[in-house]
Amino acid sequence: MAKVMIMDTILRDAHQSHAATRMRTEQMLPALEALDDVGYYSLEGWGGATFDTCMRFLNEDPWERLRTLRKYLKKTPIQMLLRGQNLLGYRNYADDLVDKMVEKCYENGIGVIRVFDALNDPRNLEASMKAIKKYGGQLRASDPKRGICEAAISYTSGPSYTMEYFVDLAKTYESMGADNICIKDMANLLLPFDAYELVTALRKALRPETKIHLHTHNTTGTGDMVNLMAIRAGVDIVDTALSPLGNGTSQPATEPLVATLRGTEYDTGIDLEKLIPIAEHFKKVAAELEKEGSLNPKVRQVDVNTLIYQVPGGMLSNLMNQLKKAGKEDKLPEVLAEVPNVRRDCGYPPLVTPSSQIVGTQAVMNVIMGERYKQVPKETRDLFAGKYGRVPMPVNEEVAEKVLKGEKRITYRPADDLEPEYEKLKAEVLEKGYYTQEEDVLSYASFPEVAEKFFKWRKAKNEGIDTDLAKSGVYPV
């Protein structure tokens, strides 16, 4: 019987969920060798938010962080999260940039790439999975634990999301070359008995060598039960976070699960004693993050709103903020009733970023304006126009006409419209005088303004100019 394996998210999702992704490399360093020695399947350490935050708030080169992690994590693969054709950013990138990004991720130390699309449109994973297979295959030839392609299903609930839907999607990803299939339950919408059913169905439908990897959170307090039920159903890998940054909006804590499975047929093989000093270290880090204001202890509480309203926690707080700004807080019940209507109109997209924001904003507008689709933001139009990809169900044609006003719809892969862009972006970085490595082009492509500000700071620092002044924003010119 295969043991249950664990990916610890302490270096990525744990602090992204609890502390706005503000953990610095120097706060990770003292624990890296011990983490490497635990025997995890992988350590999640990189993704869009870490990439952005490194440059935006921490004055760190995200690539440098990755190389540092790799230097100390000799045995344990580093896992990252890639947003399909959106890579680490929020727009569609051309295929040449997707290829270059994947090449550089592996080259700088990534071992496992988890790739997903918010709409679960397999066409949006075509280019990235092709690159992951290409460069990952080369890496794997010398190191079988690295170069792994993990395709993730964005888990959501709703009338079109049947077991059959998820199983078909998983099989599609498997046939595209995925080594692992991940159930990505970012909003903790997956309930324990559904997890059992889903993992059972996937286990039956997928090849025996395909690993099933579950990612959930403990936002609504069901996370440990979800993991345990998935384990009973034969899941291979689950995500947890060491206790100082575990539970609440983060992953269920690592230590209780390791203890629960010890001595059973699911034993993780992890020595609880080894986790204690590491947890001690991150307890101090969590206290530092709380002191500097990045961590609000409220994130550790159970929030049952998602269970009641069937919308992710982040989406609910956005709705409340939008209503508050408009002075219409009393309209919340109407907006919550309108959310499923809007979602049905636009073909039941999963409620994850960015579709959760699009559906939520449109529902707020429909209620505030007193007429449905009287006011329509560009993002709603783009969703109806197919610019984010294919939605799971047909859209409401009457609404589509009202929203699009004759604008053309696309039915092909959105990135097919894009010209190669790597060389053009490289020329820009060179011209601005910031080019030090190919990776700079990828940083610049991902977050142009943020990267440029960071490059300016880096240049000032490397040229020996007062960095405090540089940080204050007075310099650079």
Ligand SMILES: [Mn+2]
């Ligand atoms: Mn997550």
